[in-house]
Amino acid sequence: MGKQPTDKKNWGRSYGEMVWxxxxxxxxxxxxxxxxxxxxxxxIFAPFLxxxxxxxxxxxxxxxxxxFRSLTASDYAVFLAAAFAVFQLLLIRRNKKYIEPSIxxxxxxxxxxxxxxxxxxxTVLFFVMVPRRxxxxxxxxxxxxxxxxxxxxxxxxxxYGRTDLKIREQPxxxxxxxxxxxxxxxxxxxxxxxSRISLSVGFVAVGLSVLIGVFVGAVxxxxxGKVDFVGMRIVEIFMAIPPxxxxxxxxxxxxxxxxxxxxxxxxxxxxxxxRFVRAEFFKxxxxxxxxxxxxxxxxxxxxxxxxxxxxxxxxxxxxATFGIAGAIFYEAALSFLGFGVAPxxxxxxxxxxxxxxxxxxxxxxxxxxxxxxxxxxALAYNLxxxxxxxxxxxxxxKAA
Amino acid sequence: MNGREGIFxxxxxxxxxxxxxxxxxxxxxxxxxxxxxxxFIEAVENKQFGTAAIKQESEKKAADxxxxxxxxxxxxxxxWCLRGEPHTLNTITVASDTxxxxxxxxxxxxxxxxxxxxxxxxxPWLAESYEVSExxxxxxxxxxxxxxxxxxxxxxxxxxxxxxxTIMDPNIDAASLRNYYKNFKQAIKIDERTVKFVFDEVxxxxxxxxxxxxxxxxxxxxxxxxxxFNTRRSDPVGSGPYVFEKWDVAQQIVLKxxxxxxxxxxxxxxxxxxxxxxDVAALQSLQSNxxxxxxxxxxxxYDFQSDEEFKKRFHCLKYWNPGVPFFFIGxxxxxxxxxxxxxxxxMTHIVDRETIAKLLLxxxxxxxxxxxxxxxxxxxxxxxxxxxxxKKAKQLLDEAGWVDSDGDGIRDKDGVSFKFKFAYxxxxxxxxxxxxxxxxxxxKVGIEVQADPYEWSVFIERLNTRQFxxxxxxxxxxxxxxxxxxxxxxxxxxRGNNFIGFNNPEADKLIEIARRELDEDKRYALYHEFERxxxxxxxxxxxxxxPSFRFIDKRFDNIVIHKLGLDEKEWYVPKSKQRYK
Numbered sequence: 004m005g006k007q008p009t010d011k012k013n014w015g016r017s018y019g020e021m022v023w024x025x026x027x028x029x030x031x032x033x034x035x036x037x038x039x040x041x042x043x044x045x046x047i048f049a050p051f052l053x054x055x056x057x058x059x060x061x062x063x064x065x066x067x068x069x070x071f072r073s074l075t076a077s078d079y080a081v082f083l084a085a086a087f088a089v090f091q092l093l094l095i096r097r098n099k100k101y102i103e104p105s106i107x108x109x110x111x112x113x114x115x116x117x118x119x120x121x122x123x124x125x126t127v128l129f130f131v132m133v134p135r136r137x138x139x140x141x142x143x144x145x146x147x148x149x150x151x152x153x154x155x156x157x158x159x160x161x162x163y164g165r166t167d168l169k170i171r172e173q174p175x176x177x178x179x180x181x182x183x184x185x186x187x188x189x190x191x192x193x194x195x196x197x198s199r200i201s202l203s204v205g206f207v208a209v210g211l212s213v214l215i216g217v218f219v220g221a222v223x224x225x226x227x228g229k230v231d232f233v234g235m236r237i238v239e240i241f242m243a244i245p246p247x248x249x250x251x252x253x254x255x256x257x258x259x260x261x262x263x264x265x266x267x268x269x270x271x272x273x274x275x276x277x278r279f280v281r282a283e284f285f286k287x288x289x290x291x292x293x294x295x296x297x298x299x300x301x302x303x304x305x306x307x308x309x310x311x312x313x314x315x316x317x318x319x320x321x322x323a324t325f326g327i328a329g330a331i332f333y334e335a336a337l338s339f340l341g342f343g344v345a346p347x348x349x350x351x352x353x354x355x356x357x358x359x360x361x362x363x364x365x366x367x368x369x370x371x372x373x374x375x376x377x378x379x380x381a382l383a384y385n386l387x388x389x390x391x392x393x394x395x396x397x398x399x400x401k402a403a
Numbered sequence: 404m405n406g407r408e409g410i411f412x413x414x415x416x417x418x419x420x421x422x423x424x425x426x427x428x429x430x431x432x433x434x435x436x437x438x439x440x441x442x443f444i445e446a447v448e449n450k451q452f453g454t455a456a457i458k459q460e461s462e463k464k465a466a467d468x469x470x471x472x473x474x475x476x477x478x479x480x481x482x483w484c485l486r487g488e489p490h491t492l493n494t495i496t497v498a499s500d501t502x503x504x505x506x507x508x509x510x511x512x513x514x515x516x517x518x519x520x521x522x523x524x525x526x527p528w529l530a531e532s533y534e535v536s537e538x539x540x541x542x543x544x545x546x547x548x549x550x551x552x553x554x555x556x557x558x559x560x561x562x563x564x565x566x567x568x569t570i571m572d573p574n575i576d577a578a579s580l581r582n583y584y585k586n587f588k589q590a591i592k593i594d595e596r597t598v599k600f601v602f603d604e605v606x607x608x609x610x611x612x613x614x615x616x617x618x619x620x621x622x623x624x625x626x627x628x629x630x631x632f633n634t635r636r637s638d639p640v641g642s643g644p645y646v647f648e649k650w651d652v653a654q655q656i657v658l659k660x661x662x663x664x665x666x667x668x669x670x671x672x673x674x675x676x677x678x679x680x681x682d683v684a685a686l687q688s689l690q691s692n693x694x695x696x697x698x699x700x701x702x703x704x705y706d707f708q709s710d711e712e713f714k715k716r717f718h719c720l721k722y723w724n725p726g727v728p729f730f731f732i733g734x735x736x737x738x739x740x741x742x743x744x745x746x747x748x749x750m751t752h753i754v755d756r757e758t759i760a761k762l763l764l765x766x767x768x769x770x771x772x773x774x775x776x777x778x779x780x781x782x783x784x785x786x787x788x789x790x791x792x793x794k795k796a797k798q799l800l801d802e803a804g805w806v807d808s809d810g811d812g813i814r815d816k817d818g819v820s821f822k823f824k825f826a827y828x829x830x831x832x833x834x835x836x837x838x839x840x841x842x843x844x845x846x847k848v849g850i851e852v853q854a855d856p857y858e859w860s861v862f863i864e865r866l867n868t869r870q871f872x873x874x875x876x877x878x879x880x881x882x883x884x885x886x887x888x889x890x891x892x893x894x895x896x897x898r899g900n901n902f903i904g905f906n907n908p909e910a911d912k913l914i915e916i917a918r919r920e921l922d923e924d925k926r927y928a929l930y931h932e933f934e935r936x937x938x939x940x941x942x943x944x945x946x947x948x949x950p951s952f953r954f955i956d957k958r959f960d961n962i963v964i965h966k967l968g969l970d971e972k973e974w975y976v977p978k979s980k981q982r983y984k
Contacts, residue, residue, distance in 0.1 A: 137812030139846035166843040168755075168762040185832065186763075186839045255858035259829070341829050345854040347839045362703040363683045 017104040019095075019111075025394035032390025035383040042380060046198040047085045050078055053192035055162035057142050060154035069138060070157070076133040080126040081199075087118045108313065161189035163196040164347040172360070175368050182368035185357050190368060193349035194376055200350045201380065204265055204334040205327035211269025213323050216276025217316075221307045223277070224284025231281070238274050246271045247336060254342045261344045264337060268330050276319050276326075283315030317395045324388030328381040335377050351377050469517065469528045473667045475961055475975025480673040480983040484685050484694045488653060488678050491636035494617050495569060496576040501879070506656055506676055508617070509972070512641035515544055515563070516614030520965035523725075523882055525614050529558060529642065531596075533614070539605040539921050542613055546596040552620045553646045553661045560592045565621035567600075574629035582888065583612045605919045607926060608885050618642065644669050644972060654678060670975035673983070689717070692982075695956040696971075704952040705765035720953040721767070724968035725776045727951055728877040730833075731943040732825075732841070733903040738872050740823055747941040748789070749799035750873075753844040755791040760947045763836055768949040773934035774889065776880050777948060780923075783931035786938050788945075796848050807849055814849040822851040823872035826865060829856035834875055837946075867898040874902075880948075882967070886933065887914050890942065905942035958982065 016024075026032055045052065056069040094114050102110050143160065145151040159180075167187035175182045181190040223234040246268075253267050287293055288311070296306045337343045338352030346353070351373040358370030489503035494512060497503050509517075517528040527533065531547045544563070551557040567590045570577050586609060588601040600613055623640045626632040637650050642665065645658035656676040660668060677694055679685040682703070689697045690713075699707070704721065707713045734741035734750060741747055760768040775782040800806075805814040805821055814821040825841055827834040838854040845852040857865060865871050878889075888894055891914050894901035910933065917929040937943075951968060958980040961973055976982075 134809075134811045135813070135851075137846055137849060137851060139812075139843075139849075164839070164843055164846070166840050168758050168840075171762065186836050188839075256861055259856055341856075345838075345856055346835055347842055347854070359683060360702060362700070362706040363686050364706060 014104055017099075017107050019107075020099070020104075022391075022394045026390050029390050029393075031386055035386035035390070038379065038383045039387065042198055042202065042383075043085075045195055046202050047081055049195050049199055050074060052157060053159035053161060053163070053189070053195045054157040055142070055160060055165055056138065056140075057154040057156045057160075060142055060145070061152040062145070062150065064152070069140070069142060073136055073138045074133075075135060076126075076129040079129045079133055080122075083125045083129070084122050087122050091115065091118050159189065159192050159195070161192045163188060163193045163349045165189075172366060172369075174366075181372050182366075184354060184369060185360075188347070190354060190372060193354055194351065194372060197349035197351045197354065197373070198376070200261065200344060200348065201331045201334060201377075204261070204268065205330045205384075207265040208268035208272070208330040208333075209323050209326040211266065212271075212273040212326060213276050213319060215269070215273040217280050217312065217319060219273070220277035220280025221284055221312065224281035225288055225307055225311070227285065227288075235281075238277055241271070242274045244271065246333065250333065250337060251340065251342050254337065259342060259345045261348065264334060264344065268333050272326060272329065275322060279318045279322055280312075280315060283318060284311060287311050287315055321388055321392040321395055324384055324391055328384035328388070331377065331381055331384070468666045469526065470667050471973070473670050473973060473975070475670050476978045476981070477670050477975075478672055478978070478984075479958075479976040479981040480675055480695075481671050481959070481971060481974070482675040482677060482693070482695045484688065484697045485656075485676045485678045486685065486698070487680060489656070492639045492647070492650070492656070493632075493636055494639075495566075495580060495619070496633055496636075506658070507639055507641075509643060510645040510658055510674060511639045511643045511647060512617035512619070513643045514615050514617055515546075516611075518882060518967055520967040520970055523966050525611065529618060530614075533610075535610060539609075540602050542600045542602075542610060543593070544598045544600070544613065546598075547665075548596060550642060550665045551663070552623075552642045553640060553663060554620075554623075555663060556620065556622055558618060558620075558642055559595050560598045562618050562621045563598045564590050564592055565625065566616060566619045569619065569624070569632065570616070572629060576633045583608070605921065607918065607921055608883070611883075645674055648673075669972040671971070674971075689954055692956075695959070697954045699952050699954055701764045701767040701949055701952065704954075705767060707954070716957055718953070718955040718957060718959070718962060720955065720962070720964065720969075721950050722964045722968065723778050723950045724966065725779055725880050725882045726968060727776070727948050728879045729771050729774060729948040730875065730877040730946040731774075732837070732873060732875045732946065733943050734873050734941075735869065735871055735902075736904040736906070736942065737869060738823070739819060740821060740872070743803045744940055745799045745803040746805065747944070749796040749803070749848070751789050751941050751944040752792045752796035752799065753848055754841065754944055754946070755844070756788065756946055757791065759837070759840070763833065764947065764949060767952070768947040771945045771948045773937050773945060774878070774884060774886055774943075775930065775934060776882075776884075779883070780927050781883055781930045783934040785931075786935060789938075789941075793844075793847055800848060800850075812849055813851055820851070821849070822853065824853045824855040826855045826857060826862065826871040826874045827876075828859045828862040830859070837875055866902050869902060869904070875946075885914075885918065886930075887918065890914065890937070903942055905940075907936070907940060907942075910936055910940070 050070070050073075051058075054070055054073075056073050058068065058070050060067050060069060091114065095111065098107055098110060098114075142151070142154060143156075146154055161179075165188060167183075169187065170179070170183050171185055171187040173179060173183045173187075179189050179191070181194065184190055184193065219234065219238070223231045223238075249271060250264070250267050254264065257263055293306065293311060296310050301310075334343065334350065335352030335355065338350040339356040341356065343350050343353050354369060354373040355377070358366050358374075360366060483505065485502050485505065487502050489497075489506060491497050492503050492507055492511075494503060494507050513529055515528060515530040516525045516533065518524065519526045527547075529546060529550055531545045533545070534543045536542070546558060546560065546563070567587075569575055570580055570584060571587070586603045586606050588603050591599045591601065593599055602609055618641070620640055620642075624632065624635070637647075639647050644661050644664045644666070646661045648657040648659045650656045655678060658674040658676075660672050662668070677688070679688055679694070682700055685694070685697055686699065686703055688694050704719070708719045708721075713719075732750070732754065734747050736742055736747075741750075756770045760766070760770055769777060770788045771777055772786045772788050773782060800814060800821075803816075805816045807814050809815065811820075825838055827838055829835070835854075835856070838852075838856070842852040842854060855871070866874060866876075888900040890901060890905050890907075890910055892901070892906040892908075892911050893899070895904050895906060913929055913933045913936065917926050917933065920926040920929060953969065955962060958976050959974045960977060961975055962969065963973065
């Protein structure tokens with residue numbers, strides 16, 4: 004850096020720090036954040052928490068590690084991403100101590116970029132290198148029959164796709180803490196693995212919608228005039244489409260893949276982001292720093308995304324938090340209606356849909372637990388979003 | 404100023420009041436007119452065609468009418484529950500829509516011959532008699548002389564020939580129906596009441612096909628442009644004991660009794676078909692007396708058959724009849740995986756059909772070994788279903804050359820992993836459950852199955868264009884079925900029903916010989932042999948069949964279970980219990 008670092012004692016507080024301080028004032032927001040972190044913990048370590056394969060098993064005097072052998076490329080990718088997310092958080096703590104607030108944003112951006120690049124490359128590598136392994140050996144049977152001497156199982160020793168018709172539709176018991184579903188799979192196990200689907204749908208769909216929304220909104224807001232007029236009419240056309248109906252139509256005709264569902268949710272919900280960004284850019288383009296950037300002859304890309312966007316992104320990030328809750332709801336609704344991911348991939352909405360059997364019998368454990376999971380997750384995201392909104396926009400807070 | 408404004412206000416108010424009063428009066432008047440019109444129409448319908456004269460004649464002939472005399476009290480309605488909206492009420496242009504058959508068949512339209520419900524043999528209905536020539540290439544039908552359509556016009560040979568020619572018209576949307584008429588050459592009118600059918604080749608089902616087509620009135624359905632006929636979806640007119648009254652789209656279809664019916668009139672005055680799509684909603688409307696007859700799912704039947712309160716209010720019927728469907732998993736033999744008989748056999752061994760029937764369908768199902776009705780003579784009772792045997796499946800797969808050579812737990816052969824998709828139509832829980840089971844069992848033998856659900860119309864399209872690896876489906880049964888459509892190699896090409904591409908010269912030969920065999924015993928022997936062959940080849944994994952279930956309101960009486968099932972035309976409701984006027 005060309006600048007001489009000033010004395011640490013004279014460092015002011017960065018924007019991030021201020022927002023965090025405001026956010027942390029509310030206990031409810033912090034509690035919600037803790038809950039979301041807990042959910043992420045469940046989702047990341049799902050294969051270790053609920054798995055029908057043992058961590059280790061002794062067969063013929065030799066220890067085997069079936070659980071680790073059965074981890075898939077996506078498992079490894081999730082671990083990698085989680086590790087780098089934690090690493091990034093530690094970096095942010097470190098930045099606070101050693102890097103001057105005025106350039107901290109820039110440094111942070113670079114760190115995030117490098118880290119996500121590593122995660123993306125790592126994910127691709129995992130998918131190329133880690134083969135899909137199928138292992139349906141019944142290890143529990145081995146213990147019972149005595150062909151294995153000892154084993155260490157996961158806390159919930161069931162697989163989410165394992166079926167056993169003999170124990171179908173059983174209420175919670177010692178063996179199955181949250182009961183079993185229509186083909187005898189363990190509900191708790193399916194809930195834990197289902198958290199991965201719900202969280203990833205939330206993030207990918209919202210990521211896509213933010214990407215599209217920011218791009219469209221930035222262009223409309225910066226240029227204004229005729230571009231804005233035509234563009235906003237197109238945005239309004241998109242807003243007029245009932246999202247759930249369009250989703251059902253698309254999924255019905257193109258098959259039921261997780262990726263497709265994420266794409267569709269993202270492609271439908273970007274309009275609100277576009278409007279937020281447009282409004283911010285309308286405000287910003289009059290300001291001196293933008294005018295000077297224009298007069299310096301900077302390229303449009305640089306003006307829009309390097310100079311204006313960081314100043315106008317806050318409301319979008321807040322909106323995205325609500326968007327995640329919405330996307331989780333949409334996925335659950337689709338699954339509930341029978342248009343979600345194909346079985347046996349677990350999804351909360353799909354478990355919920357089994358709660359009323361065709362004969363009208365009410366299976367409470369298939370309704371209560373996934374319903375609670377969806378409700379709490381959506382609530383937590385909404386509370387975090389609310390906390391963030393108050394922290395970002397002090398005017399709103401005062402008004403409230 | 405103020406005063407003037409006040410007067411103006413009063414004036415506006417007065418005008419408004421007058422308008423409202425006039426409006427009410429005109430509504431009342433229209434209502435009265437409507438009532439009168441309805442009375443008038445009823446009067447015309449009952450008298451115009453000389454009911455008295457017809458009645459006299461039918462009493463004279465009552466002894467030799469094809470249906471038994473109807474007993475019990477007159478009146479009341481029967482409210483059915485349809486699980487989906489019929490696409491059309493034209494039974495010729497409908498492809499395979501059970502719903503429109505529920506509504507029209509035997510109610511609005513009638514056929515030349517009918518199956519006797521107890522003896523399961525064809526007997527004359529609109530026909531007085533029929534005769535088949537020695538070589539089986541000609542069939543002469545003689546019509547009764549006392550039959551007429553609901554509008555009083557009598558049924559003649561022209562109507563029969565019109566119906567036949569409509570079906571054969573390539574511009575009429577009746578492709579699936581025309582499949583059965585492939586060996587038909589022509590229909591010749593001999594006199595007003597006699598028709599001769601001539602065929603190209605001998606086929607046992609021909610006589611059933613002739614007997615079982617619905618006679619359409621020529622003077623109503625005649626067309627210049629085939630589109631006219633194709634798009635005529637509502638307002639069916641036939642000769643049956645009920646006539647069409649109205650169709651409220653997405654709500655109900657109503658038939659009322661044909662007061663001019665040529666035969667014995669049924670006792671129930673109206674048939675109402677309410678459209679309820681959802682399983683649970685249908686059951687609830689039964690319990691709240693909105694419907695009288697429900698076809699429950701096996702699970703619903705199981706749950707309520709032991710409910711004493713429920714049984715006090717409803718007849719819970721469970722009966723076998725040849726119309727029951729059978730379910731199967733079809734293996735697409737155009738795919739490398741399923742070309743080998745041993746692989747298909749292995750797949751059958753990993754499906755635990757006994758347990759599915761016992762636990763998933765709560766014992767209300769039976770494992771089948773072939774496409775034939777398990778209690779009919781066509782089925783070979785010596786064949787025992789393959790057992791559930793993982794070890795045997797593994798052994799068969801090893802023999803077929805599918806072994807796990809790269810240690811990833813999935814079997815492979817020539818560098819191709821054994822991964823396939825399992826297509827089914829979404830929305831029916833049973834298919835989804837089978838998909839989950841198959842995936843789990845597949846993993847146990849080292850095969851990766853991927854569930855692939857589709858919405859019904861997309862699913863059918865993929866089936867017809869052969870875009871699937873394996874598929875599960877159910878087919879409805881008949882008294883005696885011809886496996887030609889499903890298993891003959893000529894039906895692989897195009898959009899034929901042999902969508903799994905089963906091509907076996909021996910099977911083809913058996914099917915062809917059996918088609919030409921008119922002697923029942925010899926034919927059944929051939930079908931037994933054919934079923935044995937299917938059992939060895941396993942082009943399908945035959946899953947199970949289940950009896951028919953009905954929940955019927957207790958107020959209905961004289962409900963008899965025939966060998967062919969129920970006949971709601973013989974039911975009645977005692978006067979004291981009647982619900983609708």
